[in-house]
Every structure is written in C-alpha cells, then in structure tokens.
Amino acid sequence: MNEATGEKDKTRMRDHAPVVHVENLVKRYGELVAVDHLSFDIASGEAFGLLGPNGSGKTTTINCILQLLSYEHGDISLFGRPMRPTSYDLKRQIGIVPQEVAVFDELTVRENIDSFCALYVSDRAKRRELVDRAIEFVGLQKFEKFRPKKLSGGLMRRLNIACGIAHEPSLIILDEPTVAVDPQSREAILGGIERLNGEGATIIYTSHYMEEVERLCKRILIMDHGRAVASGTPDELKAMVGTGEKVSVETAEPSEQVLEDLRRLSCVRQATYEGGRIRVQCLNGEHNLADILGVLAKDNVPYGRVLSEPPTLNDVFLEITGRALRDEA
Amino acid sequence: MLASFKTTVLSLLRNKSMLLWALLFPIVLTCIFMGMFSGIESAYSAVGSDLGIVRSASYGSNEGLQQTLRSISLSTGKNGIVKLSYFDSEAAARKAIADEKIDSYLTVSNAGSISLHVGQRSLGANGSLPTTILASALNSHLHATNAVAVIMARVTPGGSVPASLASGDGVSIKRLVLTKNAPDPDVRYYFSLLAMTAGIGSAAAMLSIQRLQPTEGAVGARQSVSSTPRWLMLVGALLGSWLCQFACMLAALLFMALVARVNFGTGAAPLLLAIAASSLTGCAAGALLGTIPHMEDGMVSGITCLLSLFTGLYGPASQLITDSLEATAPTLIHANPLWQMTNCFYSLLYYDLYGPFLSSIAALLAMTGIFLAIAAFRMRRISHGQL
Ligand SMILES: Nc1ncnc2c1ncn2[C@@H]1O[C@H](COP(=O)(O)OP(=O)(O)OP(=O)(O)O)[C@@H](O)[C@H]1O
Ligand SMILES: [Mg+2]
Numbered sequence: 280m281n282e283a284t285g286e287k288d289k290t291r292m293r294d295h296a297p298v299v300h301v302e303n304l305v306k307r308y309g310e311l312v313a314v315d316h317l318s319f320d321i322a323s324g325e326a327f328g329l330l331g332p333n334g335s336g337k338t339t340t341i342n343c344i345l346q347l348l349s350y351e352h353g354d355i356s357l358f359g360r361p362m363r364p365t366s367y368d369l370k371r372q373i374g375i376v377p378q379e380v381a382v383f384d385e386l387t388v389r390e391n392i393d394s395f396c397a398l399y400v401s402d403r404a405k406r407r408e409l410v411d412r413a414i415e416f417v418g419l420q421k422f423e424k425f426r427p428k429k430l431s432g433g434l435m436r437r438l439n440i441a442c443g444i445a446h447e448p449s450l451i452i453l454d455e456p457t458v459a460v461d462p463q464s465r466e467a468i469l470g471g472i473e474r475l476n477g478e479g480a481t482i483i484y485t486s487h488y489m490e491e492v493e494r495l496c497k498r499i500l501i502m503d504h505g506r507a508v509a510s511g512t513p514d515e516l517k518a519m520v521g522t523g524e525k526v527s528v529e530t531a532e533p534s535e536q537v538l539e540d541l542r543r544l545s546c547v548r549q550a551t552y553e554g555g556r557i558r559v560q561c562l563n564g565e566h567n568l569a570d571i572l573g574v575l576a577k578d579n580v581p582y583g584r585v586l587s588e589p590p591t592l593n594d595v596f597l598e599i600t601g602r603a604l605r606d607e608a
Numbered sequence: 609m610l611a612s613f614k615t616t617v618l619s620l621l622r623n624k625s626m627l628l629w630a631l632l633f634p635i636v637l638t639c640i641f642m643g644m645f646s647g648i649e650s651a652y653s654a655v656g657s658d659l660g661i662v663r664s665a666s667y668g669s670n671e672g673l674q675q676t677l678r679s680i681s682l683s684t685g686k687n688g689i690v691k692l693s694y695f696d697s698e699a700a701a702r703k704a705i706a707d708e709k710i711d712s713y714l715t716v717s718n719a720g721s722i723s724l725h726v727g728q729r730s731l732g733a734n735g736s737l738p739t740t741i742l743a744s745a746l747n748s749h750l751h752a753t754n755a756v757a758v759i760m761a762r763v764t765p766g767g768s769v770p771a772s773l774a775s776g777d778g779v780s781i782k783r784l785v786l787t788k789n790a791p792d793p794d795v796r797y798y799f800s801l802l803a804m805t806a807g808i809g810s811a812a813a814m815l816s817i818q819r820l821q822p823t824e825g826a827v828g829a830r831q832s833v834s835s836t837p838r839w840l841m842l843v844g845a846l847l848g849s850w851l852c853q854f855a856c857m858l859a860a861l862l863f864m865a866l867v868a869r870v871n872f873g874t875g876a877a878p879l880l881l882a883i884a885a886s887s888l889t890g891c892a893a894g895a896l897l898g899t900i901p902h903m904e905d906g907m908v909s910g911i912t913c914l915l916s917l918f919t920g921l922y923g924p925a926s927q928l929i930t931d932s933l934e935a936t937a938p939t940l941i942h943a944n945p946l947w948q949m950t951n952c953f954y955s956l957l958y959y960d961l962y963g964p965f966l967s968s969i970a971a972l973l974a975m976t977g978i979f980l981a982i983a984a985f986r987m988r989r990i991s992h993g994q995l
Pocket of ligand 1: 339
C-alpha cells in the first residue's frame with residue numbers, strides 16, 4: 280500500500296468515525312463515583328439524548344468530554360481524534376450550552392453573543408453576520424440592546440443558547456437548556472434544536488424531561504448513578520422493558536369478577552378501579568386493547584370513553600431502576 | 609486575545625462597583641483633601657498681627673532691621689504678615705498693648721539689641737502663631753547680620769565692618785534648599801492616594817482573571833472550552849484591565865494636577881511612566897488574587913487600606929509609623945508596592961536626578977514579575993482540574 284492511499288484510508292476512517300466516542304469513562308469525586316465505566320458513540324448528524332435523574336452524572340460526563348474535568352480513566356475522541364485540553368481545532372467545532380446561564384452581566388444581548396463568537400471567529404464582518412443569524416435564530420431581535428438582568432428566565436435561556444451556537448459548530452452540546460422555561464420559550468427552543476439537527480449538526484441533549492428527549496432524540500442513553508442503564512431508540516427502550524400501554528375505561532363501578540377476568544388476561548399486569556375508571560397496565564402486546572374490550576363485552580359491562588396511553592420513557596426508567604425519573608429527591 | 613481584551617474593557621467600564629471605587633472614590637477623596645488643606649492654609653494666612661515699633665536713634669540707624677520689617681509689613685511687603693504702627697516712647701507702646709490696640713512691640717536698645725515685647729492679645733484668637741512667625745523673622749534677620757559680621761571679621765581682620773554690610777544691606781543671602789521643590793506636607797496625601805487608586809484598581813484584574821477560571825463559574829468554563837488558547841485570553845484580559853486601571857489613575861492624576869493644583873514638580877512623561885508602572889503592578893497583584901478561590905472585591909479594598917497605612921495616607925500618625933519603620937525596617941517598608949508607588953511621585957518632586965525614581969520603578973517591575981509568575985503557576989495548576 281503506498282502512502283497516498285494510506286492517507287486516504289485514514290481520512291475515510293475519520294469520516295466514518297463517530298463524532299463522539301466515549302469508552303470506559305470513570306470520574307470520581309473522592310469516594311463518589313460520578314461516572315462509572317460509561318461508553319457510547321454518537322454518529323455524525325445524530326441527535327443523542329442523555330437522560331437521567333438529578334445527580335446521575337450527565338453534566339459530569341459532558342465536562343469530561345470537554346476536558347473541563349480530569350478523569351480517572353477512559354478514552355474520549357471527537358471527530359475521530361483524541362480530545363485534549365489543548366485540542367483547539369476540535370474545540371472550534373463544538374458549541375456548548377451549559378446548564379447554568381453563562382453570560383456577562385455588563386454586556387448587552389448582542390455584545391454577549393459577539394464576545395463569545397469572537398473566541399472562535401476573528402473576522403468582524405463574518406462575525407456580524409453570524410451574530411445576526413444567532414439572534415434571529417433564538418428570536419431575540421427585540422432584545423438586542425438589553426442587558427441579561429432585564430431578560431426573563433426564558434429569554435435568558437435563549438441568549439445562553441445563542442452564545443453557544445453563534446459560531447455554527449457541527450457538534451452542539453446542550454445541558455438541560457429548558458430548565459425553568461415557560462412553554463412558549465420551551466417550544467421555541469425545541470423547534471430551534473430540531474432545525475439545527477435538520478441542518479446537519481450533531482446534538483447531545485441532556486435533560487430529565489423525558490418528553491423532550493423522546494421528541495428530539497433518535498437515540499437515548501439512560502443514566503443512573505453514573506452508569507448507563509439502557510440505551511437505544513425510544514421504541515427499542517420501551518420494547519426492552521416489556522411495558523405496554525395504559526388503558527383506562529370509563530364505567531360504573533364493576534364487580535370484582537370483572538377485574539379478576541381482566542387480570543387473568545396474559546397481557547395485563549395490573550387492573551384497578553378508581554375515579555370512575557377501570558385502569559389497566561398492560562405488558563407489551565399486539566392486541567391489548569381488543570382483548571380488554573373483549574372481556575368487558577363478555578361480562579356485559581357498559582362503558583363510555585376509552586383511553587390508551589402508549590408507554591413513556593418514565594415507565595422504562597421506573598421498570599429499570601425501580602424509581603421514577605422525576606424523583607427529585 | 610483581542611476578543612478578551614475588548615470584552616474585559618467593555619465589562620469593566622460598565623461595572624458599577626469598579627467605577628465607584630477605582631474612578632470616583634479617589635476623586636472624591638481628592639476633593640476632601642482639598643477642603644482640609646485649604647482650611648490649613650487659611651489658618652496660616654489669616655495672620656494679621658499688629659506690631660508696634662518704638663522709634664529711637666538706634667532703630668533709625670539699623671537699616672537692616674527696617675528693611676526686614678518692611679518686607680513683612682502688610683502695607684509694603686509682598687508676603688506681609690504684620691501691620692506696623694510707630695510710637696515715640698516705650699510707655700506709649702506699652703499703653704497700646706494694655707488697650708489691646710497692638711499685639712506686641714519692638715524696641716532697639718542703645719547697644720543695638722532688639723527685643724520683642726509680647727502682650728496678652730497675641731495669645732488670643734489667632735493664637736501665638738503670628739508672634740512665632742514674627743520672632744522667627746527677626747531671628748533670621750539677626751542671624752544674617754551676625755553671619756555677615758563674622759565673615760567680614762575674617763576677611764578683614766581687625767578692620768571694621770562697613771555699615772552697609774553690617775546692616776545686611778547690599779548683601780544678598782541666598783537660601784539653600786536641599787530638595788528640588790520646597791517640601792509640602794500636603795502632597796504626601798495626594799501621592800499616597802494615587803497609590804491607593806492603583807491598589808483598589810487591582811480588583812479589575814482580579815475580576816477579569818476570575819472570569820476566565822473554569823473553577824469560578826459557568827462563564828469561565830464556557831470560555832475555557834472555546835478554541836482560543838487560554839493564555840491568549842489571559843493576556844487579553846490582563847491588558848484590558850491594565851488599560852482600565854491606567855485610565856482610572858490618569859483621571860485621578862489629572863484631577864489632582866488641574867483641579868487640586870497639586871505640584872508634581874515634573875513633566876508629563878515621567879508621571880505617565882509612574883502611573884503606567886503603578887497600574888501594571890496593581891494589575892499583576894490583581895491577577896494573583898484572581899487565582900485565589902472565592903476572592904472578593906472587599907478583600908482587595910481591605911488589603912489596600914492596610915497597605916495604605918504604611919504610605920502615610922491616614923495623616924500624621926500613619927506618616928510617623930511609616931517614617932519610623934522606614935528607618936528601622938527599610939526592607940519591610942520597601943516591599944510594600946503602594947509605598948514604592950508613592951515613592952515614585954516623591955522622587956520626581958524632590959530629586960533632580962532620576963535615580964531614586966527609576967529604582968522605585970524597577971522595584972515595581974520586579975514585583976510585577978513576581979506576582980505574574982506566581983499567578984501563572986497557580987493558573988497552570990487549576991486550568992485542568994476540579995470544577
Ligand atoms: N465538584 C463536585 N464535587 C463533588 N461532587 C460533585 C461535584 N460535581 C458534581 N458532583 C456529584 O457528582 C454527581 C453527578 O453530578 P452531575 O452534576 O453530573 O449530575 P447531573 O446528572 O448533571 O444532575 P442534574 O440533572 O442535577 O444537572 C452528583 O452526585 C453530584 O453531587
Ligand atoms: Mg447537570
């Protein structure tokens with residue numbers, strides 16, 4: 280093999296290399312193991328979710344990837360090259376939206392975005408264009424001259440995002456960008472992230488709001504106590520734990536016999552009556568709803584509205600760890 | 609680097625506490641000093657002493673004494689401090705004292721000796737000050753006449769002293785001054801205040817360096833993950849804070865020179881060098897403080913106030929402490945950067961040669977080097993460690 284093809288192979292390998300590669304990452308704070316042998320890969324253009332309750336090690340993992348923290352053990356490479364604190368050419372391609380709002384109080388919205396963008400782009404004309412685009416992207420045109428203190432919580436979060444993405448990075452890391460945000464701003468933020476992903480950016484998104492992660496991310500890694508407890512697409516995760524939908528049926532109070540009949544179905548995990556409704560928790564199955572309604576018809580139970588809720592990631596998490604995701608304790 | 613420089617300057621110029629303490633505070637203190645010192649000056653100048661003179665033959669023949677009195681008389685002298693009135697006999701003069709028309713009177717005996725008679729009134733409203741000044745003026749006249757007599761006796765042994773010389777007339781006596789400019793007790797306060805400005809201003813560098821530490825907050829972390837090398841951001845931030853600090857000192861200096869009319873005794877270039885060096889040292893000290901976790905503005909002000917005690921900022925007592933420490937433990941006092949800054953301005957005012965000034969500048973630069981070296985060492989250690 281001659282040298283030229285060798286080089287070509289290397290480039291091709293890099294093109295196919297995952298944008299983020301984390302292998303066996305271990306980070307300790309004294310006795311506490313904040314990240315425990317964590318491994319994952321993220322492909323180019325993918326939206327990847329890190330889901331986990333408070334203190335599960337999401338931020339720590341991100342800080343390790345960014346080399347803000349030293350770690351005990353593990354290999355981290357970005358764009359096919361090992362990441363080091365001085366890998367400035369790699370850092371150029373990363374945009375970070377930290378969990379805490381990180382802006383200068385004395386600078387206006389525009390100046391803030393410009394000041395962070397200037398750390399990546401020195402050309403002034405180019406930067407003005409980028410800053411304009413970022414401001415428009417987060418919808419802060421009317422607030423350009425505002426100081427951060429005068430912005431509402433949601434607008435502040437949008438500024439935080441604009442500061443992270445103005446230099447148009449190809450890997451964007453967002454650490455709980457929607458904490459304490461009103462529904463309107465949340466929708467704007469989520470829509471924006473979807474657009475960035477649509478334009479080809481690779482996204483790492485952490486949150487403990489499962490609906491957001493489920494909406495944005497094609498692949499999800501669920502963390503607890505620094506360990507990866509499950510990973511896959513949302514559907515894979517749900518299939519993994521065998522949890523099916525929750526069915527609730529409006530009826531008058533049924534006899535105990537009806538509930539017993541329901542429980543006897545192979546697809547039913549639990550059946551109760553409360554608040555004027557029969558509530559049935561199903562296992563994963565093909566025709567759960569038909570089976571349940573079949574029992575009710577057979578037992579001559581008249582029923583009103585029928586509701587079937589698909590399983591959520593919270594159910595998955597509950598199943599795996601025995602505790603709810605939003606358990607903030 | 610340019611980005612960090614710009615961000616630093618912009619955010620410092622808009623930082624309220626920085627503007628208040630580093631820019632406004634020294635100017636306000638200057639105004640206070642102005643008020644204080646103008647009070648002192650008026651106390652010195654509001655002297656209007658009434659001096660009686662008993663005319664006699666021996667007074668009439670003492671040309672020198674007459675000339676001395678003319679020079680201190682309010683009606684004829686440039687720096688007059690006494691109002692002269694003449695009496696034909698000592699009894700008349702004594703009566704005038706008793707009637708409190710005059711403060712004191714002067715007689716010349718037949719042998720030529722001069723006596724000053726002081727009445728009750730001179731110890732009244734104006735205190736004994738006018739009389740003291742009068743006495744010292746007479747004393748220096750007598751010294752001069754004696755000196756001339758002694759010199760003449762040596763030059764022409766046995767010969768008599770020509771009357772015109774013995775009276776001091778026609779002899780010009782030049783007053784020798786050891787320093788370039790006459791000592792002025794006020795300037796010490798202003799110079800110490802300039803040093804204090806540099807001290808307080810170091811909070812600017814502290815703040816900008818803290819903002820670049822990933823350990824001190826999210827803004828620091830965010831900048832640390834950017835593609836600009838860390839040391840470039842640090843240099844940019846330091847240059848930015850230096851510029852701001854220099855501007856604050858310049859404002860204080862201009863205010864002192866133009867409004868308070870403080871005599872700096874030198875041209876613009878050495879003064880600019882002095883404030884450039886002072887602000888640079890302050891900046892380096894700030895950088896060092898910025899690497900200490902959880903350092904706050906208040907601590908910087910505290911340290912500055914303490915160090916200012918040893919520059920004589922707080923009046924005679926603190927000046928006494930400084931001077932006696934300088935005599936007994938010079939190394940200790942010279943290690944105080946604020947003392948060196950004060951000394952820069954002092955040297956410029958009082959010495960003809962630039963030696964003492966340059967040695968203070970050198971001391972400041974050496975301190976700057978030490979501060980920056982320690983700061984760099986500490987920053988290397990925290991750059992990539994625990995958040
Ligand atoms: N500087 C630190 N020193 C000691 N322990 C720390 C430190 N930072 C984080 N931890 C601990 O490490 C664990 C992981 O924290 P981390 O911030 O990564 O969690 P997280 O998943 O981001 O949580 P959240 O959803 O609240 O942001 C937690 O138990 C936390 O208490
Ligand atoms: Mg976190």
